[in-house]
Amino acid sequence: MRSRGERDELDFRSSVCVKDSSIRLFRLLSFLIIFMVGVIIGLTSSSHVDRYFNIQADQFYGSQAFALAPEGTVDSKCDDEQNCIKVDALTMTNFISPKTLAHSMSDEELFWRASMVPKKAEFPYSRVPKVAFMYLTRGPLPLLPLWERFFQGQNEKLFSIYVHAQPGYELNVINNSVFYRRQIPSQKVKWGSVSLFDAERRLLANALLDFSNERFILLSESCIPVYNFPTVYKYLTESLHSFVQSYDDPSRYGRGRYSRHMKPAIHLADWRKGSQWFELNRTLAVDIVADTRYYTVFKKYCKPACYPDEHYIPTFVHMFHGPLNSNRTVTYVDWSLGGPHPATFEAVNVTEGFIESIRNNGTQCWYNFETTYICSLFARKFAPSALEPLLGLASGVMDF
DSSP: OOOHHHHHHHHHHHHHHHHHHHHHHHHHHHHHHHHHHHHHHHHHHHHHHHHHHHHHHHHHHHHHHHHHSOTTSSOTTOOOGGGSOOOOSOOHHHHHSOSOSOOOOOHHHHHHHHTOOOSOSSOSSOOOOEEEEEEEOSSOOTTHHHHHHHHTTOOGGGEEEEEEOOTTOOOOOOTTSTTTTOBOOOOOOOTTSHHHHHHHHHHHHHHHTSTTEEEEEEEETTOEESSOHHHHHHHHHTOSSBBOOOBOOOSTTTGGGOOGGGTTTSOGGGOOBOOSOOEEEHHHHHHHHHOOHHHHHHHHHOOTTSOHHHHHHHHHHHHHOGGGBOSSOSEEOOOTTOSSSOOOBOGGGOOHHHHHHHHOOSOOEEETTEEESOOOSEEOOBOGGGHHHHHHHIIIIIOO
16 A cells, blocks of 8 residues: 555655646647637738739729720719729730820930830731821812822822921811821921921921831822822832932032031031931831931031921931931922922913923833832922813822
């Protein structure tokens, strides 16, 4: 039999073991409770954080989409954000060819945007080269019915139209006209000043926003086409060169307009003169819109009797893109009468023989390193009175 002391010691040890087990169980339960509380708090916090960032993202991207989406693509009556239809404004279609010409960009913003050039050579869509017809006009286009005839029945994926008129003037055409809503945001132009060349660059920049535009022809309200659209399109899109008249004029009307203050950017040996009515490929158009250095020099030092529209592009192309230029214009102008302005052709001047002489007067020019008799695709200056006889000759002589 165990003594009383042994029994007390055994009871003590048993009570200690029970207490130790209770403590371990308590600690385990406490750990589990703390762990579960931590998990619950973590899940709750995570859901709030996710909801916060989702709301912020929706607000940011949603506002961007609503700000950039084309007119009519977002429900303006939407009062519940979660029920709104989100529209992706940065679609490839809208990026490569803007649906509307209206925008609020400044010239600086526009030229920056237009000077972007993809580094990737391949296009992620089926690109068909287009010709951009750019009309620089004071107001109405009196010869518009002739141009409507020129474009009639042609594939609209092959051309685009841009009109720069004085601010406040709206071209009045029916909604099925190819000229409908083709006016670009414009600024006031003063003939003979740098603002005239600014308008030309503005036309180029707006046309460059369409990535399919490959050739760019500058026209006026007094210009006419002397060949049909298929001939013009083929001639321009298959040409290896641009058509910018650029020559050294030693007279006071050429070198005499040069300012020695243009050095060192432009030297007298680089100075060139040429017709305002140019035709450019996309490479040259981008470089002209992107230029700041030489434009600034012209703006500062080429003032009447120096005219930037007659010197900037001829000089710039000569300096940097000579091999890409044909050194001639494709727009016929008659300077035979002398004076500061070319001859204007009235109704009485418009005959079949006259139009034929513009199309082919027996002289030849270079085209893709070969000679051709087709040298002028367009002609100017034609008065509004010339419209009726021109329409009468369009189908028989000009073939449209």
